[in-house]
Amino acid sequence: MRCFVSRRAVAPAIPALLLVLTISLTGCPKRLDVSPEDPTPAGPQEEPNAEAPPAVDDQTAMTVFRRPIPARFAAERSEIAGHAGPAYGDHEHVDPVKANGPIFVGWQQPQLAILFSGEQDGYLEPCGCAGLENQKGGLSRRHTLIKQLRDKGWPVIALDGGGQVKRIGPQAEIKLRHAMESLVTLGYGAVGLGPSDLRSGMLGVAVNLDEAKNPLVSANAALIDFESGFTRRFRVVEAGGKRIGVTSVLGTRQQHGLENADAVLLTNPADALREVVPQLQAEKCDLLVLLSHASPEETRRLATQFPVFDFVLTAGGAEEPPHNTEPIPGTKSRLVEVGHKGMYVAVVGLYESGGKWAFRFQRVPLDSRFPDSPEMHQMMVDYQQELKTVGLEGLGLTGTRHESGRQFAGTKKCAECHTEAMAIFEETPHAYATERLVKLDPARHFDPECLSCHATGWNPQKYFPYASGYFGLEETPHMTTNGCENCHGPGSDHVAAETGEDVVDDAERARRRAEMRLALVENEGNMQGQAFGKVVENCMQCHDLDNSPDFDFQAYWPEVEHYGKE
Amino acid sequence: MRIAVFIAVCAVLGILLGIGTARLQLGPPTVVSLLDANEAAGTIPSETPTPRVSVDSEAFDFGTIERHAAGNHDFLFTNVGTAPLRLTVGETTCKCTVGEAPAGLVEPGETVPVSLNWTASTDEPEFRQNATVHTNDPLQQTVRLTVFGKVIEASSYHPRTFYFGDVPSGTSRAAEIMIVSSRDEPFEITSTKFVAPASEEHFEVSVEELPADDFPVPEVRAGRRVKVTAQPSLPFGPIRGALKIRTSLDRVPEMEVPLAGKVVSDISIVSSGYDTERDRLNLGPVRSAEGTERTLLLFLRGERGAEAELTIEETFPTFLQAELGERGKVSDTVQRVPLVVRIPPGSPPAVHVGGQDSTLGRIVIRTTHPSVPQLTIGVRFTVE
Numbered sequence: 011m012r013c014f015v016s017r018r019a020v021a022p023a024i025p026a027l028l029l030v031l032t033i034s035l036t037g038c039p040k041r042l043d044v045s046p047e048d049p050t051p052a053g054p055q056e057e058p059n060a061e062a063p064p065a066v067d068d069q070t071a072m073t074v075f076r077r078p079i080p081a082r083f084a085a086e087r088s089e090i091a092g093h094a095g096p097a098y099g100d101h102e103h104v105d106p107v108k109a110n111g112p113i114f115v116g117w118q119q120p121q122l123a124i125l126f127s128g129e130q131d132g133y134l135e136p137c138g139c140a141g142l143e144n145q146k147g148g149l150s151r152r153h154t155l156i157k158q159l160r161d162k163g164w165p166v167i168a169l170d171g172g173g174q175v176k177r178i179g180p181q182a183e184i185k186l187r188h189a190m191e192s193l194v195t196l197g198y199g200a201v202g203l204g205p206s207d208l209r210s211g212m213l214g215v216a217v218n219l220d221e222a223k224n225p226l227v228s229a230n231a232a233l234i235d236f237e238s239g240f241t242r243r244f245r246v247v248e249a250g251g252k253r254i255g256v257t258s259v260l261g262t263r264q265q266h267g268l269e270n271a272d273a274v275l276l277t278n279p280a281d282a283l284r285e286v287v288p289q290l291q292a293e294k295c296d297l298l299v300l301l302s303h304a305s306p307e308e309t310r311r312l313a314t315q316f317p318v319f320d321f322v323l324t325a326g327g328a329e330e331p332p333h334n335t336e337p338i339p340g341t342k343s344r345l346v347e348v349g350h351k352g353m354y355v356a357v358v359g360l361y362e363s364g365g366k367w368a369f370r371f372q373r374v375p376l377d378s379r380f381p382d383s384p385e386m387h388q389m390m391v392d393y394q395q396e397l398k399t400v401g402l403e404g405l406g407l408t409g410t411r412h413e414s415g416r417q418f419a420g421t422k423k424c425a426e427c428h429t430e431a432m433a434i435f436e437e438t439p440h441a442y443a444t445e446r447l448v449k450l451d452p453a454r455h456f457d458p459e460c461l462s463c464h465a466t467g468w469n470p471q472k473y474f475p476y477a478s479g480y481f482g483l484e485e486t487p488h489m490t491t492n493g494c495e496n497c498h499g500p501g502s503d504h505v506a507a508e509t510g511e512d513v514v515d516d517a518e519r520a521r522r523r524a525e526m527r528l529a530l531v532e533n534e535g536n537m538q539g540q541a542f543g544k545v546v547e548n549c550m551q552c553h554d555l556d557n558s559p560d561f562d563f564q565a566y567w568p569e570v571e572h573y574g575k576e
Numbered sequence: 577m578r579i580a581v582f583i584a585v586c587a588v589l590g591i592l593l594g595i596g597t598a599r600l601q602l603g604p605p606t607v608v609s610l611l612d613a614n615e616a617a618g619t620i621p622s623e624t625p626t627p628r629v630s631v632d633s634e635a636f637d638f639g640t641i642e643r644h645a646a647g648n649h650d651f652l653f654t655n656v657g658t659a660p661l662r663l664t665v666g667e668t669t670c671k672c673t674v675g676e677a678p679a680g681l682v683e684p685g686e687t688v689p690v691s692l693n694w695t696a697s698t699d700e701p702e703f704r705q706n707a708t709v710h711t712n713d714p715l716q717q718t719v720r721l722t723v724f725g726k727v728i729e730a731s732s733y734h735p736r737t738f739y740f741g742d743v744p745s746g747t748s749r750a751a752e753i754m755i756v757s758s759r760d761e762p763f764e765i766t767s768t769k770f771v772a773p774a775s776e777e778h779f780e781v782s783v784e785e786l787p788a789d790d791f792p793v794p795e796v797r798a799g800r801r802v803k804v805t806a807q808p809s810l811p812f813g814p815i816r817g818a819l820k821i822r823t824s825l826d827r828v829p830e831m832e833v834p835l836a837g838k839v840v841s842d843i844s845i846v847s848s849g850y851d852t853e854r855d856r857l858n859l860g861p862v863r864s865a866e867g868t869e870r871t872l873l874l875f876l877r878g879e880r881g882a883e884a885e886l887t888i889e890e891t892f893p894t895f896l897q898a899e900l901g902e903r904g905k906v907s908d909t910v911q912r913v914p915l916v917v918r919i920p921p922g923s924p925p926a927v928h929v930g931g932q933d934s935t936l937g938r939i940v941i942r943t944t945h946p947s948v949p950q951l952t953i954g955v956r957f958t959v960e
Contacts, residue, residue, distance in 0.1 A: 109667055178737060178836050180853070187848040209739055209836075214848035217871045217914070234906050263792050267735030270751060270837065272742045272875070273846070273906050306702070307793075328704035328724060330669050350700060392860070396849070399858055399929075399956065404851045406814055411772065472834075538646055538674070538695060555672070555697055 104144050106377035113372050120359030120370070122250040123164045124299070125156060126323050128171030129204070130352035132185060134390065136376070137351045137556055143378040144559070146353035149192045150386035151376040155355065156196055157383065165250030168196060171301040171323045172258065173204030180405045181397070181458060183211040188393045190215050194223045195385055199247030201225040202258030202301040204325070205267065208274050216240035227301070230282030231260040232275040243286050246293050255295035257286050259312065261304020261325070279304065283316050291318065297360070297367070299323070310338055310345065317341035321358060323348070331356065335371050352376070391452040398456035402481060407458060409477035416500035417478035418467040420488030423505050431572035435494065438570050444490035448483070455483065463552035466493035470551040478502070497548055498526045535563040628657030629713040638725040640795065641696045641703065650689035651721050655682040657713065663690060666708040672697045673705040673723070696727050703727050728758045728795045731828045738804045740815055740837030742844060744877050746808045753833060754786055756799040757825055765800055767822045774817025774835050778810045781819065810839050814853070842881040843948045847872035856936065857917060859957035867921035874913040875906060882911050884945035891939050895923045896955060898939045919959060926959040
């Protein structure tokens with residue numbers, strides 16, 4: 011058969027093809043695809059609002075706006091009413107991989123992976139609650155990451171620098187127990203101690219941990235004493251055929267305020283390391299790690315004074331951790347930071363070759379690319395159930411007198427006169443703030459840290475109810491919603507003057523009305539170049555960086571804008 | 577023959593190029609940190625007009641900034657390539673950080689500023705945020721800019737709570753905080769006021785100057801130590817309330833520092849899940865097949881506590897088990913006795929949650945302590 015292609019054409023094509031094949035075969039490392047990249051679902055489309063001409067309120071000489079309610083609020087309200095699960099429809103969906111970057115790009119499977127975490131600061135769930143898709147952190151996603159790595163065959167050692175909680179009090183104690191039990195479930199090899207951990211009943215938690223699984227470690231902080239067995243001064247953790255020696259210290263400044271902590275023994279961190287480091291070295295571990303719950307300055311000093319550690323985790327750094335480790339001058343140590351609120355963990359992948367270690371570092375944002383872990387979901391269910399069982403009284407929350415001296419009347423009282431403002435209010439998320447907690451899975455309407463902004467009559471930043479505020483769906487049904495008085499202040503005096511319950515003259519009636527009014531200043535807002543007035547300061551008691559990172563007052567205000575009384 | 581040689585040469589070249597690109601992506605087997613994926617992209621023939629980005633520095637240390645203050649910095653981007661360069665500011669790691677790049681293209685040889693503006697909105701003593709700049713440089717499609725530094729405040733205090741711990745009834749105990757300032761001016765505490773239920777009836781306040789040796793960080797210029805002493809008159813139960821503190825520092829708001837702790841008797845209970853407000857242990861729902869066990873620690877304080885003998889007098893319901901363990905030491909003045917509470921596997925279904933519908937479970941411990949003859953621990957649980 012005759013060949014239709016000449017030798018001259020074929021001759022150079024063969025080596026070219028060979029060249030291409032050779033390059034592609036030798037230049038293609040094994041890729042580890044850890045993060046499933048879910049396509050960003052389309053969010054609800056916002057419809058433009060047509061503004062009707064304003065009407066003038068003769069009584070107060072202020073304009074009252076009547077305008078169509080944004081369709082997305084109506085859609086969300088319908089979703090809340092009919093939906094039994096989480097509903098976060100009012101925030102733009104974000105592709106987490108696009109927003110926060112891919113992870114483990116080009117990584118080959120390491121011989122050992124060390125996962126560092128720390129300073130969870132009480133955030134069992136992703137930082138804030140405004141759209142879990144948009145927030146980072148949480149034990150659930152951390153658990154999923156660890157499971158994914160282990161499922162891929164990575165030998166993983168998880169180490170935590172301490173700081174499971176930040177507040178103290180009955181709720182912090184309950185939270186600490188659930189956090190510690192979770193870290194045991196996650197298979198942590200070593201967990202350090204933070205100052206609030208030691209003030210929140212860590213002894214009561216440690217007493218009930220299975221001794222074989224208890225990960226608590228500290229060279230200079232002990233529960234009762236160093237012989238009690240509730241903590242160890244160092245631990246040797248094994249994975250991937252390697253032995254990792256770990257110890258932890260609580261910094262000097264972090265010990266302030268612990269003088270009165272019961273059953274806690276503290277020593278100077280440097281003195282403690284002087285005793286513990288030789289013991290660690292005697293274990294002949296492959297690598298040594300220091301978990302330092304101290305400021306970065308003190309951590310660097312300790313690492314320099316004891317230059318035996320390969321990796322040193324520090325507390326006290328910036329909220330946003332760096333993308334790499336930092337060499338500590340004069341030592342072989344690399345400084346690791348993981349930020350705050352458990353939003354990130356750091357994974358160090360270790361590769362041994364010819365007796366030497368190479369490593370790769372990945373800062374891992376715990377974003378919505380990681381689905382929730384069923385075990386941690388159950389933990390949240392148990393935690394919320396315990397809060398319900400204990401009740402507000404059991405959490406020491408019995409109601410505090412409001413600083414104004416006034417009492418809350420309830421939004422429905424406001425609605426009796428302020429019908430126009432109420433019509434606007436009822437179409438905003440403020441109106442179903444409590445309902446939203448009830449509909450979550452698990453429900454959150456027994457959690458003071460949620461109720462403080464999702465009910466009426468609570469201090470938003472200190473998580474306690476005022477004496478006339480919300481105490482339960484059955485006990486105080488008129489105190490649901492993030493109601494009028496959360497912004498305008500308790501209104502009982504104003505109501506009493508208007509209804510005649512209090513017999514007052516015109517001047518007093520006017521004074522009580524004026525007490526309830528909020529006035530915007532010129533260019534009021536929270537963005538750079540705007541005036542941070544009293545109104546926006548009030549909004550940001552709930553719309554803070556944690557819970558409302560996208561908050562832009564001037565963008566949000568038109569959707570809740572209301573004036574006076576028609 | 578010539579073809580065979582040519583093929584062999586191509587194969588060798590291909591192998592060398594392949595190894596080279598692989599090493600760029602993974603890195604040589606030494607202690608290195610993660611390479612940016614963009615650096616591993618390889619090379620482009622030099623005759624193709626190509627934009628190439630160069631930045632004077634990708635990280636800027638602003639030194640110190642006052643909390644909530646704003647800062648800005650211009651990162652200088654130069655096109656060191658041979659084709660126009662396009663820059664677009666992408667994501668930042670915080671709404672508090674905003675980036676701005678000039679519109680239009682950057683011609684070869686041209687340098688333009690990319691501005692980063694930030695507000696130090698953080699509770700932490702350090703600040704770090706990133707911004708990503710996207711480019712059409714095929715070898716470096718993203719540039720990560722970082723601003724970082726220390727956050728100082730005109731005034732701060734540490735620790736954040738007056739923490740008293742467990743205060744034995746009838747004794748006094750002090751808790752203190754440090755208030756410091758980074759301003760170059762001395763300051764005074766101008767007023768203190770208790771927030772109910774704390775009051776002068778049960779607490780005393782004293783203020784003294786903080787010596788320079790005790791300044792926590794180098795930026796501090798002046799400080800005061802504020803001590804609150806709980807008096808022996810403080811009744812049993814949780815310590816609540818706060819102390820409001822004003823200083824002479826201009827534009828520094830009043831501080832409200834909470835008080836925390838408990839006044840306890842000679843015999844108290846330490847346990848996770850123990851409601852000290854109502855002396856109740858919450859075991860929650862228990863599966864009959866599994867049972868459950870919880871260990872509490874009884875702390876015995878003082879001489880009379882150390883001498884007290886304890887015996888389990890009653891448990892209700894009868895299948896609820898309680899067992900006292902061996903006495904151990906907590907400190908020179910405090911002993912501990914473990915109390916193991918058990919609902920054994922196979923226990924019958926039961927509801928003991930208190931309230932109108934059911935009776936709480938209970939453990940009654942008889943003691944020989946003259947002031948605490950009996951301890952009654954409520955136990956809340958259900959068996960399913």
